[in-house]
Amino acid sequence: MGKKNAERNARLDQLRREQKRKERRRALAIYGTAGGVVLVLLVGIIIYAISDNNAKSRTHQVGYVASASSAATAAGCTGTVNDASQGSTHVATTVDYKSSPPSSGSHNPDPLPDGISFYNPKSNIRIERAVHNLEHGFIVGWYDPSLPTAQVDKLRSLAADAGPRFIGVPWTRGTFPQGKHFVLTAWDRTQRCTTVSADVIKDFVAKHANPDPAGATWDSPTAPESGAQGGTLDVSADGPLAAAQSGSSTATPAPGAGTMSVSPSSPTPAP
Secondary structure, three states, rough: HHHHHHHHHHHHHHHHHHHHHHHHHHHHHHHHHHHHHHHHHHHHHHHHHHHHHHHHHOOOOOEEEEEEHHHHHHOOOOOOEOOOOOOOOOOOOOOOOOOOOOOOOEEEOOEEEOOOOOOOOOOOHHHHHHHHHHHHEEEEEOOOOOOHHHHHHHHHHHHOOOOOOEEEEEOOOOOOOOHOOOEEEEEEEEEEEEOHHHHHHHHHHHHHHHOOOOOOOOOOOOOOOOOOOOOOOOOOOOOHHHHOOOOOOEEEEEEOEEEEEOOOOOHHHHH
16 A cells, blocks of 8 residues: 555656646746747847937938928929038128028128018128028028019018028029029028928928027037027118118018018008
């Protein structure tokens, strides 16, 4: 009887050992599979991070061209080009810019004021002042003499609602190349268009203007004076307000953010 009990206990011990081995193998298989999944996910995350960083680095390289949106294509626009920096020296003289129009370069020490969103074709505003605004994170919508009057009027209307960091400025040094008569510039970025488009302006401003005076959200680290404000609003006879009004146009306060648009039929504000 004792021998039988011993044999039975031995078989039970063997069964228990085999059961434990099976459980260990099952656990190893489960943990191994989970570990493999985690490893694959970790590798995927690392690859994505590297790829994302490379993509961001590529989009900031000089010469990179961001594809034109459908609205931009409809307006005859190119993609947005990352331009090489042309410097940022303050000068009081006229600058012979390499690009027509410039997206950076030497400029007048006094930028255009925040209070005017559009300048008339005959305002004779100094281009060098507008370039200084680019350095502060403004968007300049340049229009050349060949842009049709209806398009100029459209730009005047859109400028009033484009936000406090947008300025419409006439280009007085000839026409733009390749039949593009309206050009959007941010600091070191350019998009050339045939016609004026509200959607294109809105998209360009959203991507490249600096909405934060502290400069924290602005995607243009090459600008030395990022986040600075515009110049002061001079209402004297030869100041920027008078320049904006020239050509039989007067100025009215535009809605939002202290901007001022210029329209041909509105009353002049009191100084």
